[in-house]
Amino acid sequence: MKRTARLVAAAALTLSGLWLGTAQASAASLPSCTVAVPNLGVFFPGTSSASTDCVLGVGNQSEAVNVLQSAMTYCNGESVSIDGVFGPATKAALVRLQSRLGVSADGVYGPQTRNAMHFLYFNGGGCR
Structure with missing residues (x-):
């Protein structure tokens, strides 16, 4: 019985590792x-x-x-310099924002963060 439980646990860990590895690889492959x-x-x-x-x-x-910096500042409550450079201050602000939005707070902008954020309308009509 203990041997069977260990085999099931080992198989579950192996499969979950394969699944997590695939998810991370696909995010890393984005341009x-x-x-x-x-x-x-x-x-x-x-x-x-x-x-x-x-x-x-x-x-x-x-x-x-x-x-990204404009959206963070004007639509998401994070004050950051809008200079087009993703430096340590932008990363720190993004980590805070990601944490508030309930997404992975890794300081990297990607599809998960995009889907949770608000962005500026280009006609000047606020945020969505």
């Missing part, structure tokens, strides 16, 4: 956001192919970072 992508009246960080499935982290410097 960096580089531009502002208009979608449904809102600017999102995105790629040159207009995809919003992308990531931003420390070291990124682009129009997409500017969009």
Whole structure:
């Protein structure tokens, strides 16, 4: 009986490790956001192919970072310099925001954070 329980536990751990490894690999394979992508009246960080499935982290410097910083400041209650540079201050503000939003607070912007955040309407009509 104990042997069976150990085998079941080992199998469960192995399978959960495979599943978690797959999820992390897919997030890591996303491209960096580089531009502002208009979608449904809102600017999102995105790629040159207009995809919003992308990531931003420390070291990124682009129009997409500017969009993220603007959304954090004007729509999500985090005061951060809007300079297009994702540095330590932007990361710290993003970690606080992610924590408040109930998503993984890792300081990396990606699809999970995008789906939880509010962004600026590009006609100046506030946030959504």
